Amino acid sequence: xxxxxxxxxxxxTRPSALRRTAVAGTGVLAGLFPTVWTAxxxxxxxxxAERDHLYHQVxxxxxxxxxxxxxxLLPLLVAGWRGRRPAPAxxxxxxxxMAAAVVAGALSPGNGGLFVAAFVVLTGALVWTALPLRPRIxxxxxxxxxxxxxxxxxxxxxxxVVSESALQRAMGNKHAEFSHYFDMTWxxxxxxxxxVAAATVPATRRLGLWAMLGIAxxxxxRYALTPETTWSLAALALGAVGAAVTGMRLARRAG
Amino acid sequence: MRRPALSFPTVMRRPAxxxxxxxxxxxxxxxxxxxxxxxxxxxxxxxxxxxxxxxxPVDLAVGLAYPLMGALVVLHGRGSRPVGWLLLGAGCxxxxxxxxxxxxxxADEPTAAARTAxxxxxxxxxxxxxPLFALLPLAYPDGLLPGRLWRVLRAATVAGIAxxxxxxxxxxxxxxxxxxxxxxxVSEPLAQVLVTVAVPLVLAGVAGGLAALVVRLRRxxxxxxxxxxxxxxxxxxxxxxxxxxxxxxxxxxxLSQAVAVALVPVAIGIAVTRHRLxxxxxxxxxxxxxxxxxxxxxxxxxxxxGVLRAALADRTAIASGLAAALTGLLVLPLGTRLARxxxxxxxxxxxDRYLVLSAFSATLRERLDVAEVxxxxxxxxxxxxxxxxxxxxxxxxxxxxAGVAGGxGTRVPLQHRGAELGSVTVTPRPGERELDERDAExxxxxxxxxxxxxxxxxxxxxxxxxxEGLVAAREEERRxxxxxxxxxxxxxxxxxxLQMESARDLVEDPLAGKLLDAASDxxxxxxxxxxxxxxxxxxxxxxxxxxAASLRTLADRLRTPGLEVGVDVSPLPPLPAAVDVACxxxxxxxxxxxxxxxxxxxxxLCVRLDGGELxxxxxxxxxxxxxxxxxxxxxLESMRQRTEEVGGRFEIASGSSGTSVRAALPxxxx
Numbered sequence: 008x009x010x011x012x013x014x015x016x017x018x019x020t021r022p023s024a025l026r027r028t029a030v031a032g033t034g035v036l037a038g039l040f041p042t043v044w045t046a047x048x049x050x051x052x053x054x055x056a057e058r059d060h061l062y063h064q065v066x067x068x069x070x071x072x073x074x075x076x077x078x079x080l081l082p083l084l085v086a087g088w089r090g091r092r093p094a095p096a097x098x099x100x101x102x103x104x105m106a107a108a109v110v111a112g113a114l115s116p117g118n119g120g121l122f123v124a125a126f127v128v129l130t131g132a133l134v135w136t137a138l139p140l141r142p143r144i145x146x147x148x149x150x151x152x153x154x155x156x157x158x159x160x161x162x163x164x165x166x167x168v169v170s171e172s173a174l175q176r177a178m179g180n181k182h183a184e185f186s187h188y189f190d191m192t193w194x195x196x197x198x199x200x201x202x203v204a205a206a207t208v209p210a211t212r213r214l215g216l217w218a219m220l221g222i223a224x225x226x227x228x229r230y231a232l233t234p235e236t237t238w239s240l241a242a243l244a245l246g247a248v249g250a251a252v253t254g255m256r257l258a259r260r261a262g
Numbered sequence: 263m264r265r266p267a268l269s270f271p272t273v274m275r276r277p278a279x280x281x282x283x284x285x286x287x288x289x290x291x292x293x294x295x296x297x298x299x300x301x302x303x304x305x306x307x308x309x310x311x312x313x314x315x316x317x318x319p320v321d322l323a324v325g326l327a328y329p330l331m332g333a334l335v336v337l338h339g340r341g342s343r344p345v346g347w348l349l350l351g352a353g354c355x356x357x358x359x360x361x362x363x364x365x366x367x368x369a370d371e372p373t374a375a376a377r378t379a380x381x382x383x384x385x386x387x388x389x390x391x392x393p394l395f396a397l398l399p400l401a402y403p404d405g406l407l408p409g410r411l412w413r414v415l416r417a418a419t420v421a422g423i424a425x426x427x428x429x430x431x432x433x434x435x436x437x438x439x440x441x442x443x444x445x446x447x448v449s450e451p452l453a454q455v456l457v458t459v460a461v462p463l464v465l466a467g468v469a470g471g472l473a474a475l476v477v478r479l480r481r482x483x484x485x486x487x488x489x490x491x492x493x494x495x496x497x498x499x500x501x502x503x504x505x506x507x508x509x510x511x512x513x514x515x516x517l518s519q520a521v522a523v524a525l526v527p528v529a530i531g532i533a534v535t536r537h538r539l540x541x542x543x544x545x546x547x548x549x550x551x552x553x554x555x556x557x558x559x560x561x562x563x564x565x566x567x568g569v570l571r572a573a574l575a576d577r578t579a580i581a582s583g584l585a586a587a588l589t590g591l592l593v594l595p596l597g598t599r600l601a602r603x604x605x606x607x608x609x610x611x612x613x614d615r616y617l618v619l620s621a622f623s624a625t626l627r628e629r630l631d632v633a634e635v636x637x638x639x640x641x642x643x644x645x646x647x648x649x650x651x652x653x654x655x656x657x658x659x660x661x662x663x664a665g666v667a668g669g670x671g672t673r674v675p676l677q678h679r680g681a682e683l684g685s686v687t688v689t690p691r692p693g694e695r696e697l698d699e700r701d702a703e704x705x706x707x708x709x710x711x712x713x714x715x716x717x718x719x720x721x722x723x724x725x726x727x728x729x730e731g732l733v734a735a736r737e738e739e740r741r742x743x744x745x746x747x748x749x750x751x752x753x754x755x756x757x758x759x760l761q762m763e764s765a766r767d768l769v770e771d772p773l774a775g776k777l778l779d780a781a782s783d784x785x786x787x788x789x790x791x792x793x794x795x796x797x798x799x800x801x802x803x804x805x806x807x808x809x810a811a812s813l814r815t816l817a818d819r820l821r822t823p824g825l826e827v828g829v830d831v832s833p834l835p836p837l838p839a840a841v842d843v844a845c846x847x848x849x850x851x852x853x854x855x856x857x858x859x860x861x862x863x864x865x866x867l868c869v870r871l872d873g874g875e876l877x878x879x880x881x882x883x884x885x886x887x888x889x890x891x892x893x894x895x896x897x898l899e900s901m902r903q904r905t906e907e908v909g910g911r912f913e914i915a916s917g918s919s920g921t922s923v924r925a926a927l928p929x930x931x932x
Contacts, residue, residue: 149596151554151603158561165568 022090022139029137030087037080037130040123045073062232063182066225067190075197075221076104076127080134087138095210098142100201100217105131107197111189114172120189147209152256156215156249157202160222163242164195171195198222205253213257219249282343286336289350293329296357297322303364307440314367314438316516317387321360323520324390328353331527344405348398349527356390359383367439374446381445385431392423394526395504396467399475399497402530403489408477415470422463429456472497496522496529551604555597562596563589609691610648612700615707618646622708626715632722635715636662639686642708647701649688656684656716658723665689672697674705678713683720726909730840733907737839740799747796748805752789759785804842810834810869813849817867820857825865827853832870841927844904845869845878851897852880852923860884860921875910876927887916901925 022030048069051057063069079101086093105128112124135141175188182188198221205215223246230239304310304318332349362383369376396419400407407413434448475494482490503522507515566585574581602614611618622642626635636654643652644665651665654676671687686709690697697705759782766778796802803812810831817827837845849867856865862884869878898914901923905912910927 148606149599149603151550151600151607154596154600154603155554155557155561158558158565160561162561162564162568165565165572169568169572 022088026137026139027088030084030134030139033130033133033137034080034084034087037134038077038084039130040126041073041076041080044068045070045077048073060182060185060187062228063185063187063190065228065232067194068185068187071221071224072190072194075100075194075201075217078217079104080131083134083138083142086140087134090139092140093138093142095142095144095208096212096214099144099204099208099211100214101131101134102144103200103204103214104193104197106200107193107195110168110196111172111193114168114192115175115189117176118178118183118186118189120175120186123186123189143210144204144208145210146207150206150209150212150215152252153202153206153212153215156219156245156252157199157206159245160202160218160249161199163222163238163245164199167238168192168195194221194225198225202249212253212260215253216250216257219246219253222246223250283337286333286346286350289354290329290333293325293350293354293357296354296361297325300325300357300360300364303361303368307364307368309364309367309439312367312438314363318360318363319516319520320523321356321363321387321390323524324394325353325357325360327524327527328394329357331530335530344401345398345403345530348393348401349530352390352393352398354390355386355388359386359390362386363437366437366443369443370440372441372443376441377443377446380437380443381431381447383437384433384435384445385427388427388430389423391523392426392464392467394523395497395501396423396464396471398526399471399493400467402475402493403478408474408481412470412474415467418463419467419470422460422467424460425456426460426464429453429460432456468501472501493526493529496525499525547604547608550607551597551601554600554604555593558596558600559589559593562592609698609701611646612704615704618642618704619707619711621646622711626712632715632719635712635719636660637664639708639712639716640664643686643688643705647704648691649697649701649705650691651689652705653687654684655687656720657682658720660684660719660723670696672702672705674702674709676709676713676716678717683713683716726906729907730909734838734840737800737843741805741839744796744799744805747792747799752792752796755785755789755792759789800839800843801846804846808834809837809842809845812846813867813869816846816850816853820853820865825857825863828864828866830866830868830870834869834871834876837876837929840908841876841929844908844910844927845876845925848901848904848923848925849878849880851901855897855923856880856882856884856921859888860886862920871929874929876929878925878927879922881920881922883920886918886921887914 048064052061052064052069057064060068065071079097079099082097083093083101086097108124108127112121116124171188171191175183175186175192177183198218201214201221202218204211205213205218222242226239226242226244226246229235230243233239300318300322304315309315310318328349330353332346332351332353335346335349336343337346359382362379366376366380366383369379397416400412400416400419407416430453431445432447432449432453434445434450434453436445437443475490475497479487479490479494500522503518507519563585566588567581570581570584571578605612606614611621622638625638625642636656639654640652640662641664643649649665651663651667651671653661653663653667653671655661656676667689671689674686674688676683676685686705688697688701688705690701762778762782762785766775766782769775769778801812803815807815810833813831814829817829821827849869853865853867856862860882862882865880865882867880869876871877902912905925905927908927910925912926913924915922
């Protein structure tokens with residue numbers, strides 16, 4: 008047997024300075040909002056400011072949104088900077104966040120919703136344009152465990168999204184003025200899309216864990232921080248069970 | 263030539279459903295129906311919050327989960343029916359307890375029927391709950407007791423449960439629903455006696471049940487051990503929850519108990535699916551596909567309905583119709599894909615023969631080294647079919663394997679153009695008793711696909727062996743020729759030259775002297791040419807000093823103030839000429855590379871004989887190989903060829919911390 012190391016995988020081609028500048032520039036632009044919003048939320052949570060909005064600080068306009076948005080964006084930027092092909096799971100999550108922003112913007116365009124959606128899509132598209140190698144997201148076999156979880160999540164989140172977007176359009180309280188209902192619509196759709204991607208694209212199965220944990224966070228925060236109980240407990244149960252099942256399957260696959 | 267038919271166990275035709283099967287199915291349906299009826303009654307009468315319904319979640323959890331699992335085990339399990347009947351019995355009792363409670367609470371008047379329901383509800387929970395602690399652990403997993411003496415404990419436990427049931431039935435208490443209901447027959451003194459006698463028996467049964475599981479765990483190994491561990495944990499959680507009932511606040515106590523009791527059939531389900539308990543694979547596979555499809559279709563319908571209702575401004579009927587139509591359209595494609603997914607979950611890609619074969623063809627296409635084909639075959643069998651293990655043995659003795667053998671092996675011959683090249687032996691998936699016919703057919707198809715490549719490998723092996731033989735013969739011949747030239751012709755020429763020089767000293771004629779001088783010079787030239795020829799045949803140091811001393815000399819020549827060259831050569835026996843030369847040349851090339859290109863400060867040369875192989879390594883702490891050239895132009899190809907010529911292995915690892923060259927040269931084969 009003969010081996011000449013390193014021969015197992017060709018080394019990634021170092022991107023040109025222009026390409027790296029493009030990746031960094033579009034990355035800064037696309038990461039501006041999620042970074043500023045997440046940092047602001049962290050400060051509010053640390054200082055205890057705006058306690059009336061704790062539910063949204065944890066979920067829609069805060070930590071969960073930041074995790075979903077940056078969780079997809081940052082791996083894309085790192086891969087682009089290094090000249091590698093981005094992981095399908097990160098790319099699918101970023102696409103889910105962008106598509107969800109479009110849906111949320113269409114459902115409640117007022118109060119800056121349309122602007123945020125346009126910003127997310129445009130800056131995201133610039134990042135994808137700047138990448139030296141495009142991610143490969145190839146649909147494959149339907150996962151018999153993740154598919155029902157994703158569709159159950161969709162069934163659970165449709166009334167949630169409809170009611171949240173209606174509240175946003177009505178502009179009836181302070182939460183609507185801060186676009187909190189828009190953000191809840193956004194993360195609700197993003198979580199469902201991420202779960203659907205995990206169920207349909209074999210290379211993105213681990214997104215199922217992200218989606219289910221996110222659903223559990225939304226359900227748990229809503230149960231603990233708002234008067235609503237039935238939907239919250241259902242979301243919490245679905246997210247917890249889904250995360251446990253998905254985690255076990257991922258662990259088993261990883262050996 | 264036709265492939266010899268594989269021998270498989272005769273597939274038995276499934277017998278017609280027996281009375282037992284009908285009874286099990288019927289009890290399962292009764293249990294689930296009773297629970298659903300109880301839920302409907304409680305919901306309709308709004309009695310969920312009343313004290314008498316406090317334990318309903320526990321009864322419902324047992325009544326729903328246990329009959330289903332029990333029916334599955336009785337209908338499809340082999341040699342495990344006692345466990346199935348136990349699950350069915352406990353589940354149905356709990357379901358009837360839930361139903362009779364709901365009926366009693368829904369009654370408008372204290373009729374005899376309502377009071378009978380109240381009496382039953384106070385007693386039926388006992389056979390629905392206590393067997394889970396005491397009898398189920400005794401019988402799990404194969405329905406047999408751990409030993410003969412355990413029969414006494416089982417009889418005592420059954421008696422205790424029966425006495426406790428009757429005692430609870432006779433205990434005077436009321437059911438509070440729409441009206442307050444008294445039982446038909448009560449006797450507090452008798453109830454107290456029965457319960458007093460029953461409690462120690464039941465407690466002994468619970469302790470014995472846990473002990474039985476522990477005994478099984480200690481006796482078991484491998485798969486059986488894993489089958490026992492999961493339910494043991496579930497039963498332990500259930501016991502712990504019962505112990506904590508007095509501490510937990512309401513309704514956490516009831517809810518935790520409902521979850522804990524439901525864990526037991528879940529644990530058995532895990533043992534069924536993950537550890538192939540009861541041979542329920544096919545049933546579980548179908549059930550999972552069915553449940554998955556049902557949930558998916560419900561999700562699609564509810565999602566579509568929610569979206570359409572919002573889009574159509576609450577026109578519910580239209581939204582409902584459109585959602586139903588969309589769901590109907592998706593039934594077939596979803597069902598097909600989910601069934602395929604479930605099959606893949608259990609059996610890998612067995613169902614998609616084309617996928618397995620095309621993926622394997624792609625692997626063969628991408629692996630340029632034909633020597634890797636046997637390993638590729640084994641990897642493909644284990645990874646794509648999830649079989650336990652695969653071992654490929656060729657006629658030449660070459661072997662490859664993947665996975666861990668855990669059962670009887672099935673041998674599939676590898677044939678090409680009528681000749682048997684070798685065989686692949688595969689073992690079934692962990693927990694399966696034998697190889698399925700479909701698995702064997704696919705393994706045979708993979709073997710057919712791999713056969714031409716394996717034949718090419720055998721041809722390559724033959725060529726390599728011939729090459730090694732030629733090289734060995736060539737080097738031995740060179741050594742012999744060099745020795746003959748050096749010791750024979752060379753010595754003779756040197757002797758003649760000496761004689762001529764002596765003759766020149768004796769001759770006084772100047773002309774004759776010149777001629778003798780010229781002849782002597784010609785002889786000296788011939789001796790030099792001869793030395794050049796002999797030196798080209800073999801490194802002269804090998805014959806003069808031996809391999810070990812030659813390598814030390816080589817290292818000494820390279821040592822400088824800025825470069826430390828360490829040498830570690832173990833004592834070596836006389837080696838075949840081809841190995842001698844290959845080792846010397848490779849060491850010389852690697853040392854020269856380290857000095858010229860690596861900018862190293864320390865180089866280590868190590869040669870030792872290990873297990874019939876001469877192991878050579880040259881390591882340096884230099885800058886590594888230049889990546890852009892991939893090692894070309896610095897003798898790597900030459901070193902590799904020298905190693906392969908004697909049938910050895912050559913490896914080189916390079917990084918920013920240095921380069922390491924290793925060659926293993928077979929001494930015996932050369």
